[in-house]
Amino acid sequence: xxxxxxxxxxxxxxxxxxxxxxxxxxxxxxxxxxxxxxxxxxxxxxxxxxxxxxxxxxxxxxxxxxxxxxxxxxxxxxxxxxxxxxxxxxxxxxxxxxxxxxxxxxxxxxxxxxxxxxxxxxxxxxxxxxxxxxxxxxxxxxxxxxxxxxxxxxxxxx
Numbered sequence: 001x002x003x004x005x006x007x008x009x010x011x012x013x014x015x016x017x018x019x020x021x022x023x024x025x026x027x028x029x030x031x032x033x034x035x036x037x038x039x040x041x042x043x044x045x046x047x048x049x050x051x052x053x054x055x056x057x058x059x060x061x062x063x064x065x066x067x068x069x070x071x072x073x074x075x076x077x078x079x080x081x082x083x084x085x086x087x088x089x090x091x092x093x094x095x096x097x098x099x100x101x102x103x104x105x106x107x108x109x110x111x112x113x114x115x116x117x118x119x120x121x122x123x124x125x126x127x128x129x130x131x132x133x134x135x136x137x138x139x140x141x142x143x144x145x146x147x148x149x150x151x152x153x154x155x156x157x158x
Contacts, residue, residue: 009039
């Protein structure tokens with residue numbers, strides 16, 4: 001698995017991954033129904049993709065620098081539970097540090113807990129996860145303070 005900077009030709013593949021995501025089916029489908037990742041979006045933001053050895057898209061994230069926010073983060077349904085999400089979040093934290101950010105805002109999807117850098121619960125269980133004394137709950141914004149420790153410190157705000 002390789003994480004690389006997204007390029008303009010990735011735009012349609014990223015859009016497809018978003019629309020194929022089981023995280024936004026049913027009552028939440030309208031949130032992403034018209035969403036498109038464009039070549040311009042990729043050029044303006046720090047967008048990185050995870051691909052396997054044959055170039056198949058496994059997941060991606062988009063980091064906004066101003067204001068500091070994890071705008072998008074998706075892992076292909078077929079790659080759920082493999083650690084790709086954790087690796088993408090760790091990569092995002094490194095990228096944020098490289099551009100001098102001290103925190104990154106993360107907003108959870110409706111009805112889902114915020115998933116810390118340690119990743120999802122085993123088996124795709126989406127209940128909120130306690131991490132270092134904090135719990136992300138559905139509908140909260142979480143600010144990841146980028147500390148020198150391996151894992152970020154997580155603080156939730158409304």
